[in-house]
Ligand SMILES: [Zn+2]
């Protein structure tokens with residue numbers, strides 16, 4: 001079932017993340033070496049339905065699996081691959097990714113098992129034991145260090161996006177492929193922005209989440225965020241920020257903690273609490289506290305100068321579960337999961353959404369098919385998760401201000417031009433934005449058409465090959481289908 | 482007495498089983514059971530194929546009967562999207578996804594002339 005391509009052809013094959021956001025998983029084959037990039041799940045689905053199309057590839061042939069970052073759409077099927085399939089390769093990720101991965105996926109196992117109690121059958125993809133067993137076998141790589149496994153060389157670079165996120169530049173027989181994973185070029189409060197590797201790349205596999213869209217400047221978004229929250233609590237409303245427990249949530253907390261300190265008086269001097277509700281909040285925050293040295297200069301300097309950890313927040317308290325929450329007045333609640341499928345954020349949504357003075361503020365990227373995406377349509381009612389028969393009126397305000405830390409068009413184009421790879425493969429985007437990005441890139445590089453420097457852009461669907469022909473290091477021709 | 486058919490997804494190590502009464506299951510019913518058992522979804526974004534594990538031959542005919550105690554290999558693949566603007570394929574049953582196994586409307590297998 002698997003075509004073996006010619007000796008000098010490089011094959012790219014998406015088992016997931018092709019023309020979709022979710023279940024990222026890509027295969028690279030060149031000179032008899034096989035690499036897998038990421039092993040995610042699709043957040044809009046559960047159980048087996050959420051997996052990449054693993055039946056379409058012989059996983060036993062994979063030499064190396066590289067995980068770009070800890071988000072579920074990139075890492076959550078890793079324990080499944082390592083424990084339930086005949087995969088025998090070696091797995092690499094950065095230290096912070098590994099540290100967070102463990103806690104995060106435990107939470108994932110729990111959340112998915114709660115959501116599936118109906119049929120009686122356990123549709124967890126893996127157990128806590130599988131997770132622990134896989135954890136022990138994962139190897140780590142430092143930023144800017146290169147690992148060589150039987151002729152597959154790979155180097156990790158900062159990707160921005162979330163703590164521990166890496167881009168990988170892979171080199172086999174002189175041909176270099178750069179995989180961005182999810183990446184950000186914006187300097188934020190705690191992370192470095194994505195780096196341009198010093199060596200050139202022949203192939204660039206790049207995310208296309210935002211397609212040709214443009215982000216508003218960072219300062220505007222911060223101002224909007226804090227003003228919206230401030231005005232909602234001032235008129236007695238409650239604010240729900242559904243967040244992924246780790247990653248961008250910490251950036252939002254840095255913003256809110258500072259704002260609350262600066263506006264303590266107007267906010268009634270501690271009368272309006274901010275909660276961070278996540279079962280793993282405390283444990284994972286210690287990871288953030290540990291890895292301050294891998295963040296940007298600004299936050300490292302703060303850490304050194306003030307002798308206090310910037311992730312020990314003055315104005316934010318932890319909430320383990322909803323039972324210990326005293327819901328008496330205006331408050332701000334950061335709760336996971338970020339797309340409101342089930343769990344804490346969903347419970348709070350169902351409690352707060354009937355009231356017009358309340359606000360749901362979406363700051364992350366919302367995948368097609370999730371409650372977060374549905375809310376954006378401002379529906380009159382939403383289905384209740386505890387009672388399948390019931391619907392709940394939705395009168396609360398819905399706003400979206402993105403702090404998702406993916407590049408916008410301008411940032412992506414600038415980066416793509418800096419890499420100047422002759423072959424560009426677009427992944428991690430819904431079909432339409434990805435298609436628009438492809439057209440925009442082709443017209444941007446139109447003047448090179450027919451020359452030595454011609455740029456080829458591919459936007460393959462899942463399980464559709466891209467074959468690139470190389471002669472030594474020199475590119476002969478590119479064929480896609 | 483209950484009968485069993487064993488199935489294994491191509492990428493998986495473990496074998497699953499479908500229990501039923503009778504001497505065999507049609508390909509249609511077997512696919513339907515596997516989809517339900519594994520909660521594979523509504524069928525719009527994937528297709529499901531089953532194979533004889535010894536010969537690697539695909540069981541294409543929905544009405545073909547797989548005898549009890551057999552083993553089959555299962556392959557879940559992306560749906561083939563129909564790009565026809567006129568919806569030409571809509572009524573021919575040639576749609577490349579698994580919805581019919583979920584809705585329960587078998588397609589009539591067209592024998593090649
Ligand atoms: Zn991500």
Ligand SMILES: [Zn+2]
Pocket residue numbers: 022071073074182428
């Ligand atoms: Zn992602």
